[in-house]
Amino acid sequence: MAGRRAARDAISRDQWAALISAKDAAPEPGARRASGREKAPITVERIIDAALQAVEAGGFEDLTMRTVATSLGTGPASLYAHVRNRAELGDLLIGRLCSQVALPEPDPARWRDQFMDVCAQLRDQFLRYPGIAQAALAVVPADLATLRVGEGMLAILLASGAPARQAAWTSDAAFLYTTGYCLEASAARRQSEDADGRAIDPAEIEERLRMLPPEQFPHTVAHARELTAGTGHDRFTFTLTLLLDGLVPPPRA
Amino acid sequence: MAGRRAARDAISRDQWAALISAKDAAPEPGARRASGREKAPITVERIIDAALQAVEAGGFEDLTMRTVATSLGTGPASLYAHVRNRAELGDLLIGRLCSQVALPEPDPARWRDQFMDVCAQLRDQFLRYPGIAQAALAVVPADLATLRVGEGMLAILLASGAPARQAAWTSDAAFLYTTGYCLEASAARRQSEDADGRAIDPAEIEERLRMLPPEQFPHTVAHARELTAGTGHDRFTFTLTLLLDGLVPPPRA
DNA sequence: TCCGAGCAACGAACATTGTTCTATCGACGA
DNA sequence: TCGTCGATAGAACAATGTTCGTTGCTCGGA
Known part of the structure; x- marks a missing residue:
């Protein structure tokens, strides 16, 4: 009760410095x-x-x-x-996944597609390992490989000409949304698998939404199809497009 | 190993119907x-x-x-x-929190502020109970109180005149971002508390970002201040504004 | 009034988890 | 050659989620 143990040992600044300088060499x-x-x-x-x-x-x-x-x-x-921990193992996993993301050379003419592509890479990595996005939401600025991806995303957004702070916050929001999206997708997949045999597909969810009382849930009932739509990753790209278009309005409005 | 148990018992459609119809009366x-x-x-x-x-x-x-x-x-x-479960207990907690969110009557003239306010209510509820957003990311369409908030958010967005599918997806994205934001904030607060005494404030994080090798992390080093800025909930409202402005471009561009 | 059925409450226990303690083994430097 | 230090394990501990019987109470019907 009173003796709540430290959830994770925070490293000192010296350890941080050592970690940075030892990033290369050191053959394991x-x-x-x-x-x-x-x-x-x-x-x-x-x-x-x-x-x-x-x-x-x-x-x-x-x-x-x-x-x-x-x-x-x-x-x-x-x-x-x-x-050190199970938590640190989680950080290392995220680091490994991030280290496999290919970062392009920022091109001001194609920054939108470039940014989308990086997010899609992250998404695919996370979805390949169900539920691993949980670990991505616990890490803050720990791993170098994770920071590398952040740097790459920030670089692309800066190439768009957006102000620094807005670029930084948008990059952060995109990362957050990506992990949240993957977490939700993984949870849904797990839930649809566990009844082994009786799967809960989007059609079933749509059906159930329609069963709600229309007086209290008029829009949910009316637009059940739209709520459960989004095969593939349409919803994913839609949201990111929303973010990017809000950051830098597209040329053809 | 082989006998992986069902993570959560998926309810049948009959149970779902009974759950809906029994929503009122039934004095506990x-x-x-x-x-x-x-x-x-x-x-x-x-x-x-x-x-x-x-x-x-x-x-x-x-x-x-x-x-x-x-x-x-x-x-x-x-x-x-x-x-039934610890997981169900988590769902119930989210349901309770959602049931305390006040939903306004959608007003096409103020839909932006109204939507922001609902998200802010959710955010404050989640932040009051650190880490509870974890449970919000595991629930999909289970609880009625949660669906009620979804209905309310969707209603506001529909009042803006946006197409149904885009409104639905934006509402979903906003909910996802809110929970992700709260989860990250809770994790950061926990991490800054655990070293009991040696707290890691944003200034410390900024300091550490500056220590990165500038050749590999030029933008992270240069904009360390912007990356760690965002006192209060500036970042939160910024991101949501981005989403809403992407959905319906603001009158004064 | 009495009885039996159903159900909430509970004590005890089980399996599984993260983590630590301590001993052993091996290699490398003095 | 010896001593020291780090990696490897075996065993164990505390804590967790969950289940199994049992107990006791209440309520409906004979």
Whole structure:
């Protein structure tokens, strides 16, 4: 009760500085020389690999320390020499996903498509690992790979000619919306899977919305189709377009 | 492993219909007559009250079945007669919060302010209970109170004259962004509290952003101030304004 | 008035989770 | 060669969500 433990150890500024300067070189300590291949040492990279595999298979809620550990042929205690927390493992996963996003050279003529593309890359990465967006909403400015994506998105928006603060906030909002969208999509997919057999597809949801009492839910009933529409990622691109058009009005109004 | 249990029991359509038709009357079964006051029976409402109190005090992660139960002077097993899951408890909490949102009569002349106000109400409710937005991202169309807010937001946007589908999607995006914003804000506040004593304020974050290598993070370093700015809820209203202006261009461009 | 059925309440327990303690093993430097 | 230090594990602990029986109460009908 009173002794609420620290949810996550905040690193000091010195640690932060060390983290930044050590970003290159450092050929993954623990790999040492990859001397024999009798045991294959545990490294952060291998932990991340195993964790991503687990999430891809069973969703973020199936990502436990024991799952990852047994997947590596060891016990859960062995992971804590490389990862401080389960939360830090989540950060590392997001970092890995972000590091695989290709960032274009900002082109003022195509900034809109470029920004959309980066968001779509993020979206596809997140959707590939259901529920992993949860971890993206807990991280703030921790990982370098995550910051790299933020830098890339900001660069594209600045190339549009928008003022710095508005570009920064829009980039942030787009990232937030992307993770929220993926989280909702993952949750919906999970919910439609669990009744194993009786799936809840959009048509079923539309049907149920129509069953609401029309006196209290007139618009929901009337536009049930529009509310549940959005096959593919139409809704996703629509919202981002809204944001970008609000930031810089499109040439042809 | 193989026997992955259903994360949440999906209700059948009949149950859904019964849920809708039973929305009024039904003076909370279990309250019966409030006969004596010797024990005060456990009701869903009292569970929700206790749960909200727990979240307000210690955040969403301190919301455990045992916390709620002992707060009501009983054991955790007693709650399962009224609540199916911890997840359902989360849904109920969101429902309670949503039920306290005041929905205005849509006014085509003031729809922008009206919509903003509803979102701000949601934001303040969510921020009052740190981390509770997590539960809002897991719920899809379950609770009636939640649907009521959706109906209200949709009604306001329709009053603006926007096409139905765009209004529906924008309403959805605004709700998504609101929950994401609150989740991020709660996480940041928690992280700044945990080092008990050594708080991480925006100034500290700005400082750290400036420490990044300028060759790889030129814009992040240059605009560190803009990235960390946004005292109060400037960022929140900015993003929503972006969405609304994208939906219906403002009269004075 | 009495009885039985149904249901809320509860104590105890189970499985699973994150995390820590401590011992062992190995390699590398002095 | 020895000592030290970090990685690896085994075992364990505390806490969590959830379920299983049992108990007790209330209410409807004989």
